[in-house]
Amino acid sequence: MGAAFLSSWPWDNLGAYKYVLYAPLVGKAVVGRAWERASPDHWLLLLLVLFGLRALTYQLWSSFSNMLFATRRRRIVRDGVDFDQIDKEWDWDNFLILQVHMAAAAFYAFPSLRHLPSWDARGLAVAALLHVVATEPLFYVAHRAFHRGHLFSCYHSLHHSIKVPQPFTAGFATPLEQLVLGVLMAVPLAAACAAGFGSIGLAFAYVLGFDFLRAMGHCNVEVFPGRLFQALPLLRYLIYTPTYHTIHHSNKEANFCLFMPLFDLLGGTLDGQSWELQRKASAGVDEVPEFVFLAHVVDVMQSLHVPFVLRTFASTPFSVQPFLLPMWPFAFVVMLMMWAWSKTFAISGYRLRGRLHQMWAVPRYGFHYFLPFAKDGINKQIELAILRADKMGIKVLSLAALNKNEALNGGGTLFVNKHPGLRVRVVHGNTLTAAVILNEIPEGTSEVFMTGATSKLGRAIALYLCRKKVRVMMMTLSTERFQKIQREAAPEHQQYLVQVTKFRSAMHCKTWIVGKWLSPREQRWAPPGTHFHQFVVPPILGFRRDCTYGNLAAMRLPKDVQGLGACEVSTHLLATFSPSSRRL
Template identity: 60%
Template sequence: MGAPLSAWPWENLGIFKYMLYGPFVGRVMYEIFYEEEKDWKFSWCLQLLILSAVRGLVYLFWNCYTNSLFLTRNRQILKQGVDFKQIDKEWDWDNFLILQTIFASMAYYMFPFLQNLPTWNSKGVIAALIFHVGISEPLYYWVHKKFHGDYLFTNYHSLHHSSPVPQSLTAGHGTVLEHMFLSLVIGIPILGASLMGYGSISMIYGYILIFDFLRSLGHCNVEFIPHNLFETFPFMRYIMYTPTYHTLHHTEKDCNFCLFMPLFDALGNTLSSKSWELHKSYSAGNDSRVPEFVFLAHIVDITSAMHGQCCLRTFASLPFRTRFFLIPFFPFAVIGVSAMWLWSKTFLFSFYYLRDRLHQTWVVPRCGFMYFLPFATEGINKHIEQAILTADKIGVKVISLAALNKNESLNGGGKLFVDKHPNLRVRVVHGNTLTAAVILDEIPKDATEVFLTGATSKLGRAIALYLCQKKVKVLMLTLSTERFEKVQKEAPLEYQSYLVQVTKYQAAQHCKTWIVGKWITPREQNWAPRGTHFHQFVVPPIFAFRRDCTYGDLAAMRLPKDVEGLGCCEYTMDRGVVHACHAGGIVHMLEGWTHHEVGAIDVDRIDVVWKAAMKHDLRPLSSGSTIKAN
């Protein structure tokens, strides 16, 4: 059992904790419908609900800014990124909003002078500022130092410091006792100004929102305050703290205890000697680090655009699926995607470390449906080319193309760019060799016959040629005899008989191993015999229609355990899992291969790539009695 007031009383309620706002909502509804003489627009309960919502948005918007790495990556203070462990630990960061809403409602009934406040009183601003500087700041400084004593730190404050990378949401991550004290710090200026007769609704809103703004600023882990400000006005360094200043408190713990004003650290002799020099170095925004690997992703649809860490961090940390709570945010997503189109830049969404090599994900600002519009081809290729050239310029070693960015009809699996720029230093990789290896790994070792749709596609061709050399009969579904014969002729003469062209699904009615590379309808699935397993490399995945059959997932691999800073899921993949083509680019980088992997898949390299992936601890999601690379 923990120390008193260390755990939140509603910590086991999960999402139902928001029902604690129910009495406030009920009171507002009652005032609207039943109290005709009351001006419900100035209802205290309504103001508290609005204020709580706006406060939450302040922290969320700061978090969006922090994780918009295309804006902030050169000014980040701690570089390692926020991982799933920290996100889960800070999941209920907004508990303090509920607590302070309850306290505010109690204060309203305890102090009658709060019940008839005007909308505006200019004297209240000055009074609140005096109370803040004269009482709240020194009180916070003194109590904060006490929280760093052995007992209080171990039982209460260590939770806040357990987050390795401060972010705006980290500001709300603490124990009940801490936030009770913080509520007092916030309440003193408001109550003091109101008691003097200078209180107002606008003063309450302004003070609390500025307080939250500054708390988020200190925890944001991005230094954007120019050092020139302190050089021009030296006294400002004691009046206003910076993200660098507060991050030092999280990394060294026994310095920089102030709330917002370093003056009190200077007076208490707890000012870190590194504060100003570190601020100067970070505010310059010169980050010389260059990622060794870049994965060039793309937006699938408007709703998936909200799955980045720069939107909702907790949502991005779970496998993507469309949820009802996204509906209110849909207009903002449309505006954001439109802005990306207008800006015409490749955006940087996330990064993490893999064996001490920085790994970044860039996102082409185009939605999935646009890849199938003929008139959009040139523009999309232009963005991909721009990303490749940028990577080449800054010194990236490998850039891997995701899904539609390497579409055969779009750019020939990346071959277009390699042919156009023969002197590229960055290696362009489509990663499909490892995708083929993952699919082949899932095929039962004792299989003697498989049915293959999408048989003459890039992946279908490689799978067919590989299996036939293992003496597995491949029923290749294609209406084009010319394309079938072209693939068949690539096989060694002694194995060509294992490749058989079929033109109807009926031909596979006795085959229990289906490899689906072209979307098939539920009606076409009915031709598969009972007990069939559908392996697939088709996007989107086919519907799991047959209850008497099993369905494989898209080819994917689990990242090594030593990955750090990974805090978002790759689309519908689980945590720590990436699509096989993504993993293929990682392997290319880790192995230091100097060739481009574009165009048609080199079947002879499937075994090589598979063994390299195993060597670096990348693992397929499912592995059983399968055909494995020797």
């Protein structure tokens, strides 16, 4: 049996090439020099700008709803957005493609629309009136119809398959639903134009206001203070809230309105708990995670790899993409602001075996850790995060790579010694990282070359390999530190630990373990076919085409992790995997 009519998008198989559907409009705008005010195609430029602003409206609300550091207390559904939901909503903007062509068709059908004035306040009054007396009740009736039988099973059930409402969820619907919504949106504008009061400003104000309210209702963060509705009881029937709409996703027989709960009241479908739940959500809920990973940003480009920037990009393994380049200056300015006003913040959360885990971030970039004058400031931020975790009752706090740097704070011992009464366990992943590196080394390897050999990680790796009778060339200028590590090995294994002070000593060794950053010039000493295993942050630049480079150590998360939709959250230290081909 085939799919129901208008239940799937005709360009589903095009992937990112679907944006070619904008090409006819863009092409005509370019040919017609639409940027010139006197151009007969000027309306096309305005139309494209409007739809660009519509997409931006949803993106900004998505960024806000994913700013865990600012919104975690007022989230309505406490679970995170997982990879499955992100995959489902990947093409959330399909409705914009549909509606821009609907709008273009209207302009071609009614040429008078191309010559609207810039503004007419009377049109706003007409549109507001028609919205209340036509769009709102018609949407209510249509929405209830889509919750019945064939219409729900073939169309609207897709929208309700989403567990955690998000601004992009508003666009996640079938073509039939979006076609109906587009027509309902057009009613107030068409009425204003028919009355002779239409204007460009009205079109922008009404459409963007419509999108603003839709995105707000799906944002999963309560934005209205509960006391507002206590002070103005009538207001609760004139504007819905994110909590009000979220209730509809769990109670499919209530709260059907578009933006005005008045119509649920008149239709008898108002959930009686709506305002009490809204009050509780606005008051905020403190949920204490059991485990926190204290991450850090590696560089400016990777700082954009977080859910509140671009959710879809954050859900894929990090790589530098061309679309990031225009965003770099803005990210750089934010970096300077964070440097001036530093505060630890949370950037993602997930559940493992029903228990909440979170990732916090120290607002420091990779190069900050190598600035001598920044050492005290970084340690202060880490210490504040540890004390905050201890006060909250968090059980375990793990330090990311540079946050537990030996030269910075002795692998975290600085804080444990300074605060002997800490209840939170401060840990790091050196043992697991060493295990991952050792697991990568092929069987039968007889010799390795190691930089960063006298660090805690390097020491552990070297001692393990020498017990396996693997010759370890330890690159270090400190004979004292080398001999200290060598004495830790059994007498029969000490001969396998060899101190070297120049890279030329490894010019015949094809297994390099990199724990200290290597410049391209230093990499030249490696023979062709060398594989670089890494535990250095930031990772070295892979400029040798005749060699191979390993990724930083990462662990596969258990399958029962829930609510995690960020991959390698800006650090390369947390790798997550999904069945989606986008993340393989």
